[in-house]
Amino acid sequence: MPNIIRLEGISRSFALPDGSHYDALRAIKLSINAGEIVGLIGRSGAGKSTLLRTINLLERPDAGTVQVNSQELTSLSARQLRSAREQIGMIFQHYNLLHNLNVYDNVAFPLRLHQRLNAPRLAARVRECLEIVGLSDRAESYPAQLSGGQKQRVSIARALASRPEVLLCDEPTSALDADTTRSILATLRNINTTLGVTIVMVSHELAVLGQLCHRVVVMEDGRIAEQFDPADTATARQTALGRELAFYRSEAGLAGSWKGEQHA
Ligand SMILES: Nc1ncnc2c1ncn2[C@@H]1O[C@H](COP(=O)(O)OP(=O)(O)OP(=O)(O)O)[C@@H](O)[C@H]1O
Ligand SMILES: [Mg+2]
Incomplete structure (x- = not known):
């Protein structure tokens, strides 16, 4: 199975005021297969967001290589990197929408920046992305007129606009209630299965990771402490974390393992 993401020897240190x-x-060192959904969990400060931001080089590592789709990002020029980043969408806990633009223009924003589509194709792409997230009827609304869940849907549509192969999510449901979280997760799962988008998601919610992820990576002090497949009950049962993830996975009605899905 091809690795769409391959991180090797990634180190990053920050200067402190003292x-x-x-x-x-x-x-x-972390490799992720095309089509996989990988969760990152760990204590506050463990390095989850820093690692996630390394995948699109928002955070440049001090050492190591970042390969996405066989391209080594750390060696690219600024222009090449901008183009490579079109393959990598990102969403955040607080949505990061532009408040003076309506839903349509928020989703169109990255497309206008890259100027790859003519006007009719751009309009078609925006409509398509709004349809994927179920917001076709809110194109004219402004972010202030939307619920948290709807705002996150706009940010997902915007992240999908350049048809990325990878979607990075930093605590995408942390600000949302349980029902809204479930519906956002269903949308992300649908994006993974129908569009084949690889998803890497930081979350501290075991229910979220158990319901969505094929693999959960536990980070501790800037290192990968352990990782497992929530559906692989033999390994998952050996730790409390694994047992809890397996519980949420079965509760979500997700039988079988990632490997099983791949061979199906
Ligand atoms: N720009 C920065 N300057 C200095 N220190 C930073 C910077 N970014 C992150 N750090 C430090 O690096 C460590 C890892 O931060 P990171 O944001 O990756 O943690 P996290 O696992 O995402 O935590 P949380 O769950 O709280 O979001 C923390 O100790 C943080 O204070
Ligand atoms: Mg974080």
Whole structure:
């Protein structure tokens, strides 16, 4: 199975005000298969967001290589990197929408920036993305007129606009209630299965990770402490975390393992 993401020897340290350094990522090695949904969990400060932001080079590592779709991102020019980033969408806890633009223009924003589509094709693409997230009827609304769940749907539509192969999600449901979280997760699962988009998601919610992920990676002090498949009950049962993830997975009615799905 081809790796769509391959991180090798990733280290990142931050300078502290007292002149010392803090090692946020320590020699991380992580490979992710095309079509996989991978969750990152760990204590606050473990390095989850820093690692996620390394995948699109929002965070440039001090050492190591970042391969996405066989391209080594750290060696690209600024222009090449901009183009490579069109394959990598990102969504955040607080949506990061432009408040003075309506829903349509928020989704169109990255497309206008890259100027790859003519006007009719751009309009068709925006409509298509709004349809995927179920917001076709809200194109004229402004972010302030939307619920949190709807705002996150707009940000997902915007992230999909350039037809990315990878979607990075940093705590996408942390600000949402349980029902809204479930419906956002259903949308993300649908994007994964119908569009084949690979998803990497940071979350501290075991229910979210158990329901969505094929693999959960546990981070501790800038390192990968352990990782497992929530559906692989033999390994999952050995730890409390694994047992809880497996419980949420079965509760969501997701039988079988990722490997099973792949061979199906
Ligand atoms: N730009 C920065 N400057 C200095 N220190 C930083 C910077 N970004 C992150 N750090 C530090 O690196 C460590 C890892 O941060 P990171 O945001 O990746 O953690 P996290 O696992 O996402 O935590 P949380 O669950 O709270 O979001 C933290 O100690 C943080 O303070
Ligand atoms: Mg974080």
